Each structure stands twice: as C-alpha cells, then as structure tokens.
Amino acid sequence: MIMTKIYKYVMMGIVAISMSSCGNDWLDLDPSTSVPTNVTSKSEVDATLNGIYSTMQDPNAYSGRLVYYGDMTGDDMQAVSSTKRTASAYLYGFTKSNAPSSYWAYPYRIIQNCNVILTNIDKIEVADADKQTMNDYKGQTLAIRGMSLFDLTKLYGYPYTYDNGASLGASIVTDVVDKDYMPQRSTVAQCYEQIIKDLEASINLLGEKFNKGKINKWAALTLLSRVYLYHGDNEKALNAAKAAIEGAESHQYQLWTNAEYPTAWSNDVSEASTNKGEVLFEIINLTTDSPGKESLGYLYSPNGYYDGCVTKSFYNFLKKDKDDVRLKIINVATKAQGYSSSVYGRGYVNKYQPQQGEGVGDANIPVIRLSEAYLNAAEAAAKLTAAGNDHNAEAVKYLGAIVSRANPAKSVDASSTVTVDQVLDERRKELVGEGHRMFDLLRNGKKVVRVEESNSTLSKTKHTCGKDFMTIGEGEENFYKIVLPLPLAERNVSHLQNNPGYGE
DSSP states (O other): OOOSEEESSBHIIIIITSTTOOOOOSBOOOGGGEEESOOOSHHHHHHHHHHHHHHHTSTTTTTTHHHHHHHHTSSSEEESSTTSTTHHHHTTOOOTTTOOSHHHHHHHHHHHHHHHHHHHGGGOOOOHHHHHHHHHHHHHHHHHHHHHHHHHHHHHSOOHHHHTTOSBOOOOOOSOOOTTOOOOOOBHHHHHHHHHHHHHHHHTTSOOSOOTTSOOHHHHHHHHHHHHHHHTOHHHHHHHHHHHHHHHHTTTBOOOOTTTTTTGGGOOOOTTOSOOBSEEEEEOOBTTBSOGGGSHHHHTOTTTTOOEEEOHHHHHHHTTSTTOGGGGGEEEEOGGGTOOTTTSSEEEEOOOOOOTTOOGGGOOEEEEEHHHHHHHHHHHHHHHHHTTOOOHHHHHHHHHHHHHHHOTTOOOOTTSOOOHHHHHHHHHHHHTTSSOHHHHHHHTTOOEEOOOOOOSTTTTOOOOSOGGGSEESTTSTTGGGGSOOOOHHHHHHHOOOOOTTSOO
16 A cells, blocks of 8 residues: 555564564654655655665664574574573574564565655656666665565575475565555465565666675675575576676676685775675675674674674584685684683684774675675586586586685585585585575575584583574474564564464
C-alpha cells in the first residue's frame, strides 16, 4: 500500500530493539523522521541512497551482527565468554521470547528505503547526461534490496537445499508500506525468486568503475554468484563468478599478493589508485562517522572488547601449513605482551584493520571480496564436475589462485579432481571472520561440528556452549535452532507463524 508519506525508519529498527519497547508498528510514527514517498529529483535519490548505506553501517547491520552471526554459529569462531555480545549467537541462545528484533528490523529498514527509490525513480525526468548515473543508482538500490532479502532468508528460512525452498522464509516487501501493513511470510523458494530477480536486474544497470563504499557491477555479480550457489544453480554461479573476476580485473582489481595480504585490509583505496586490491564492496567507517566500539574492528580486537576469537580446532587446522599467510591475520594475544588473563591465550581475527589515522573501532568492513568470487567459481565448478559435467580445469584454476596466494609453495594438482570438500576447506581458511561459515556448512547438507582440541598457545580458549550445541544440524534435536525465531513484537502485531520448534 503506497501512502503520500512514508516514515524513514522501520519501527523495529529504532524502537523494538529496545527491551523496554512496546511499539509494534512497522513504521516510526514520529513526524520528525518522515520523508516523502515520491522522491522527485536526482539529488533526492542520491540522498536517500546515502541514507541506506548509512543504515548498513550500523553495528546491528553490516558493521556487526549481520556479519558475525554466521561465524559465531559455526565451528571456527566462538564467543570469549557467555557475557559477550556475540554469546547469544554462539550459544544458540535465542528463544521465542528473547529473539532480538534487530536481525529482522535492520534489513527491512534498508528494504523500506530501497522501495522509496524504486517506486519513484523511473518517474524522474533527468538530462541525458544524468541517465547513466540514475541507472547506476537504480542498480545499487536493487542490489541492496536483493542482498537484504537474501540475508533475511538465510536467517529466518531453512537452506534452499534442505527442502527445495518449501519452508517459510522472510516477508517479501517491494512497495512502500504504511504503519498498518501486515506482512506475510513467503516460502524460501519465493524469496530466492525475488532475490535473484533484483540482483539480475541490477547487473544491467550498475556502473563498472570503482565506487568507494558503494556497490558496483562486479560486487553485485559476486553476490549473485553466492546466491546462485545457495540456490543450487551451479552453472549460473560459475558463469556469474567468472564474469565478476574478469570484469573486476579488467578494472584494476586484483587478488592481494602473499606479501600484501597481512596488512592490505587497512588500505585506503581510491579512484586514483592503480591497484584497487580485492575489496569489491565495503562499509566505510570514519572517525567522525562510525559505530566505534560496537563495530567489528573493536569487537574482535584484543585491545577492544575481545568479544570473539577463533576456536582451537580452526587454529590447529590453519597451522597445518605453518607458511600459510592467513596465520598472520590471527592475532594471538600473549601474557608477555602485557594482556590480562581475560584476554591472552586466544587468537583474534585481525581483518578489520583501521585505515591510516583511525582507531580500530573505525575500521572499514569488507563485505564482498574478489577472493570469494574465485572460491564461488571453484565450488560451482567442483559441483558441476561431480555431477558429470567436466569443469575440473576451472575448479583447479580458481581454487589454485587462492591456495597459491596463501602459500606460493603450494598448488592444486591439475591431474586430480577437485572436490567440494577441498573448496569448503579453503573457504573456511580464507573467509574466517567474514560471516560465511555456518551458512556454508548447512547449505551443503553438512553439520556444524564443534570439537575441543588441545593447543597450548590458545590456553584460555575453551568451548562453553555445552554438549547440546557442540553439533548442530539436520537430524539433531537442536536442528530447529539453525534459523532464528521471529521477533515477539512482530508476531504480536502481524500474527506471523513462528519457525518450527520455537512455539507460539
């Protein structure tokens, strides 16, 4: 339902995340935050789009929760203690009564503002010189809306591969809605249909050049290849990933070298940079505009809140190759360095490095990297080969680039058949701390298996999740926990069916 006014913030995004909130409307009723639904100029579209990126920057969104959830629910990272911010995800501690609204609210807050643009942008007349820019704005908005619905579907719907998308997912919202809007849940299959529609449409509109802190064509193609993998469209995933790699590298993006890798995360790349590196899309945080101590950089730092660390099993796995450069982004805190007993004896992911002159809380958040495009291509090629379609040479090529970058003395044997498990092992090493692990396991029909191992370097690291959550996945009594319960406030007003296992 389109009204003459839309309110800028989804109610859950600003009110229901508070424990004391009693409001259940989708939209904020405070007139001071209302904006017209009918953006009528290029400048208004630009301002609204910038507002969307600002919302994505929030620690409840892509500077925090929407990223760390996929790691804390997996087997390679864990909360340092049960009192940490990341603990509820690590402990699978969400219930029908305490589920936070933020996982639901922030993506819908983003979607709502995307719809403000998409409902009106084609009605805006601009000079010929501005048409390409407007197409790019529309492409960015479509990609962001698709990305937001994708994340909602991952959080609230079972993996597509579990039942071919028959179970309930998120609510599809493609119009500007008012405060009385009552959403209904669509199936996971219907959600993927909309996600893919948005992302495919965005590809033909987006600009190809570097656009700092904004989504361009190569970022959207990499995201689309990820979505295709989750959906089981391996041929399309391979083609999208290859197009992303070829297009990005023709525009000065490239995989970081082995020498660059440990510190390249802090690079402040600009349009003038001849080497754009491998970050295709990142959340830009500044000293004057950042989540600060609530951002991933501070949460994962031993000099910050030290909320999350790597597990002993992951560290032992990574250390099987002592020359793997990715060991250098695991910051092992020791007593000799002067850390307190609550900090030392653990390994912290050091990917969220501050740019020059900034603090760790202001670090940018890489969301989509060229490395993922290589791994997506390798996984899709391995799956196609396993199904009888020989794409092994491509699996060797794309997996080999990541393996050899990590350790130039290593390579992928071109005479052997690359397996999906090989690719998944490389994904966990390359993408740790970036929000993928639990989803990578479950979408491939695997379980999260947490094991307690010995490692004297990580002497303070120990699983605290209890035996009931050392193994999570299909066939386990806790299987229902792989998706979140819907927020109580949303169920109360919309009467949405909760996910199985949580009750009403």
